[in-house]
Amino acid sequence: MSDAIEDIEIRLLLEALHQRYHYDFRSYARASIKRRLRQAREELGFANFSSMQERLLYDASLLPRLLRYLTVQVSEMFRDPSYFRAIREKVVPHLRTYPSLKLWIAGCSAGEELYSFVILFREEGLEERTLFYATDINPDALDRAESGIYSLDRIKSFTENHRMSGGKSSLSDYYSSAYGNAIFDKSLRKRVVFSDHSLVTDAVFGEMNLISCRNVLIYFDRDLQDRALGLFRDSLARQGFLGLGAKESLRFSCHAEGFGEFVREEKLYQRREP
Structure with missing residues (x-):
């Protein structure tokens, strides 16, 4: 198959996905989306993208399987510990001045970053005044996040990350072990709202004091990217904070003037008023 024909097939497949199910990947970075679709085509057993498109249009059961390839589900608790240490040491003192708080984890995947924030806020005495919003476009990922169950073989790295982030307790205080899994305590979810939300098509998500969206924009x-950053700015309360991934930047965005650098090396920004 020629690259030109394959590109046409991919374009039509993404259009079908948008028209039929309202998931819009049409503006994702093309090299990344092509790589993931090729993997999906091979592992799901389709001869070409046209046959995948036909099946997708008439069989909704293919959708969640395809979304597993198109959405990134790789994370860790307290991933990049210095990021969480900066939030603990630099951002939390500002957040303490508010009687109530809203925190949005955009693109929460299977929930590792969500539980990191809830544990950090519990350790800092802010959990009870905070509502945590965990959003993703993948319903399977949201289900896994809500379950709070992770393989025990991942806990060693989670524990070390937590320690390096300035953790004030033992991570083992927050989970129990059973059948090779770590099951995080349901009390960590009592102030969490799980919701389907797309940065591509959905609107402002309320007045947030902190938005963390890491390693999502690199795929746009x-x-x-500009649409998502504008959405974040409009979703932040006055002087609210935005955290991005290590390889992401506001530098070339049309919304760059709407933010000031807060902790440059950790890609933490603060909303700047006009």
């Missing part, structure tokens, strides 16, 4: 093209 420039226009879609």
Whole structure:
């Protein structure tokens, strides 16, 4: 198959996905989306993207299987510990001045970053005044996040990350072990709202004091990055904070003037008023 024909097939498949199910990957970085779709085509057993498109249009059961390839589900608790240490030491003192708080983890995947924030806020005495919003476009990922169950073989790295982030307790205080899994305590979810939300098509998500969206924008093209950053700015309360991934930046965005650098090396920004 020629690259030109494959590109046409991919374009039509993404259009079908948008029209039929309202998941919009049309503006994702093309090299990344092509790589993931090729993997899906091979592992799901389709001869070409046209046959995948036909099946997708008439069989909704294919959708969650395809979304597993198109959405990134790789994370850790307290991933990049210095990021969480900066939030603990630099951002939390500002947040303490508010009687109530809202925190949005955009693209929460299977929930590792969500539980990191809830534990950090519990350790800092802010959990009871905070509502945590965990959103993703993948319903399977949201289900896994809500279950709070992770393989025990991942706990060693989670525990070390927590320690390096300045943790004030033992991570083992927050989970129990059973059948090779770590099951995080349901009390960590009592102030969490899980919701389907797309940065591509959905609107402002309320007045947030802190938004953390890491390693999502790198998969968007420039226009879609600008849309998401504008959404974040409009969703932040006055002087609210935004955290991005290590390889992400506001530098070339049309919304760059809407933010000031707060902790440059950790990609933490603060909303700047006009």
